[in-house]
């Protein structure tokens with residue numbers, strides 16, 4: 001407490017405004033906190049029934065003998081434009097603001113909208129030459145602005161063009177528990193404002209690490225949840241056929257122009273996997289078929305398998321040989337198999353896989369199917385690429401590399 005009660009007007013209502021207001025109130029001063037919407041400060045007013053007032057920016061400026069500027073750096077001039085110029089004339093104005101731009105920090109380093117050979121304080125002082133602005137409190141977190149716990153005693157760097165105003169701010173800083181260093185004119189804010197970058201680096205880096213850690217945890221949790229759901233789905237699909245549809249015993253053509261019926265493809269089994277391929281013209285279907293080629297011995301150990309192409313048998317045979325495909329491949333040219341099963345759109349084959357089953361009487365049913373596309377369960381490449389920075393990016397399969 002001091003003998004003379006000061007009247008403080010604060011242009012700003014955020015954490016800095018509140019931290020400094022607390023300091024002034026504890027010194028016995030009267031404080032009016034300003035906001036474009038003073039109503040939102042009702043709770044603060046209730047917490048500080050003695051010597052606290054609220055008002056607009058202009059009312060706060062007119063009220064205070066000493067002012068504090070504590071708004072976001074980007075809007076300082078907007079905030080001051082709401083104050084009648086007379087209200088700041090010849091007054092000491094503590095400028096706690098920093099020229100922080102809206103861009104994200106880089107490796108913990110905040111970005112400023114000012115360059116190295118200028119400062120926000122100079123911009124403000126130039127626009128309002130009759131106000132006595134003093135840079136202070138900008139380079140320390142709001143929790144440490146009053147009674148900082150540092151040992152040895154910490155130093156507050158201040159600067160400004162008016163000696164009387166700096167003396168006033170020096171006294172306030174000492175009241176608030178700081179040692180003082182007057183760094184000179186407003187130009188020194190070019191060095192004092194970036195101290196805020198330095199102060200913030202450890203905190204921002206810690207926050208970034210925490211964010212990365214929680215993102216990593218979220219990825220692991222999502223992967224594990226997907227894995228559990230996949231297991232559940234596999235069990236459900238294996239035990240319940242969705243809606244088996246009776247189908248005809250279609251006739252296909254092999255590479256030797258021999259006719260083969262769908263029923264013959266079951267061999268001595270009552271189940272069959274059929275891949276619906278789009279033919280030679282599709283590099284994606286070719287990739288899916290290449291992958292099948294690598295595991296066909298495993299598939300055939302469990303179930304009969306055939307890949308159905310829409311191409312002419314001759315073209316199909318040549319293309320299949322060029323890729324060294326070992327699985328059974330048949331042409332559906334001339335039949336309505338793809339259309340009837342649902343793997344044709346506007347006359348063009350579409351990709352996927354179906355399961356057919358045969359009952360004791362030899363009737364054939366379409367039991368289940370899935371559509372093929374990047375990221376599906378039938379081509380692993382997109383999962384490999386998902387581990388790379390940027391995932392698969394713009395990658396597209398080709399016939400050869």
Ligand SMILES: NC(=O)c1ccc[n+]([C@@H]2O[C@H](COP(=O)([O-])OP(=O)(O)OC[C@H]3O[C@@H](n4cnc5c(N)ncnc54)[C@H](OP(=O)(O)O)[C@@H]3O)[C@@H](O)[C@H]2O)c1
Nearest residue numbers: 012013014015016035036070071072073075097098138142
């Ligand atoms: N946070 C810290 O620990 C810390 C430490 C040192 C220095 N600083 C600096 O101190 C200043 C205040 O920081 P803060 O975190 O307390 O608050 P802030 O969130 O940066 O700013 C809040 C204030 O800005 C005003 N405002 C926002 N948009 C406005 C606009 N378009 N026109 C006019 N006024 C507008 C708000 O007015 P209303 O009340 O009308 O909403 C409010 O009073 C900043 O420049 C900051 O860089 C912050």
